[in-house]
Amino acid sequence: MTKVIVVTSGKGGVGKTTSTAALGAALAQSGQSVVVIDFDVGLRNLDLVMGAERRVVYDLINVVQGTVKLPQALIRDKRVETLFLLPASQTRDKDALTDDGVARVIAELREKFAWILCDSPAGIERGATLAMRHADAAIVVTNPEVSSVRDSDRIIGLLDSKTEKAEKGERIDKHLLITRYDAARAERGEMLKIEDVLEILSIPLLGIIPESQDVLRASNLGSPVTISSVESAAARAYQAAALRLCGQDIEMSIPTDKKGLFNRLFGRRAA
């Protein structure tokens, strides 16, 4: 049974693309077939983060408009063979996406893959709403700061009203992924507490990704952190989040940069 998941946030720069790549790679490493789709038409980045920018020939827009067949646009990852990328077009804009076209592409991908991760653009406009439109579940990426949390809250409202599932009266599963969490700054009270973020957004927590140089390095290397530095704290946090997505019950913790030491924060999940 294929799961279509939108990775979204409202606010830009919180780590949607990085998280899409890292989670996609982590899921694919367990042998499941995964495709990551870049919906940020006009400002594509996922190809860079995945290290596939030199292999892009066709893109999502070509497939949506029916110019090429889906397999022609899919790019297989060189490191993990069950991981695929459907890149966005850099020369077009979001108006080139049509609801019907996107629906057709998602339906076709459902026949081939176990996981479809849609990397949403920032904002609440056409690109973002089309990325979430056909999703079964959503990963809401949030930084522990007020503006990011409020934008995420707005996105959750849209997920509950503008998606296909919501319009049919069903509920879309929502998972909260807190990224760029800095334990030291949180201790000094310079960041929102995890509890506060959970209380405001009131959706279940999928994972807490620590602020880490490894993530930055991975993006610049063009390799998801779950591939390039498997043992890093951030990679372990993404791996745990991927397992939770698969339905495993894994204790929530913040992996710290001190090797092998798990700084247990709390073991509860949000309501």
Add this chain to the structure above:
Amino acid sequence: MRFRGRSYMAFVLTPELPIADWLIELDEWIRSSAGYFVGRPVVLDLSGVTLSSDRIAHLISELSARDVRVMGLEGTQAEIAPGLPPVLRGGRSVSSIEATENPRTKSPPAPAPRKEPASLLLSSPVRSGQTISFPDGDVTVLGSIASGAEVMAGGSIHVYGALRGRALAGAGGNRQARIFCSRIEAELVSVDGYYRTAEEVDASLRGRPAQAWLNGDTLMVATLE
């Protein structure tokens, strides 16, 4: 001796040419609603026809044979012979009286539609950017109202979670309406248009259970504890 003006309601009949046809039509209508005109004052509006004083006298006698008593005329330039009803001016129309309004054939009034309870219950949190508008009564929110969300109610607003957005109670003029919440961190609270922004709410209340109500022209906010 005192003269006083007084206004009454009269039915206006507007004859059309040819008068004979119009009378036949009137006869049919009277047959289906017998007694409709009995005892009712009627004014003849002659603006649609041009009739001489004699023809008007003839028309009035035709009408009185049908129990239609003409108390006045309007809309005619003709020289009115003495003995005919006076010409009235300055009439104002009231909401038109449907010809189907017939006391005998009228069906019993439909039972009044069952009134929906005037309250709205929201079991999920109100998210940033959402607007809930319920002018008919109270709104109860089981979760929180997020920063950037807005709830407007004709009655009171009850929030069992945190109120972080805007709450506008008593919209439409209900000064008795109140706002209750288990944690006040509101951007704005308002009752019947009187409002306080977050800055104007006592900082010591922040995060505590509170209510807002109208005292005269002042919006009060105080803890519920």
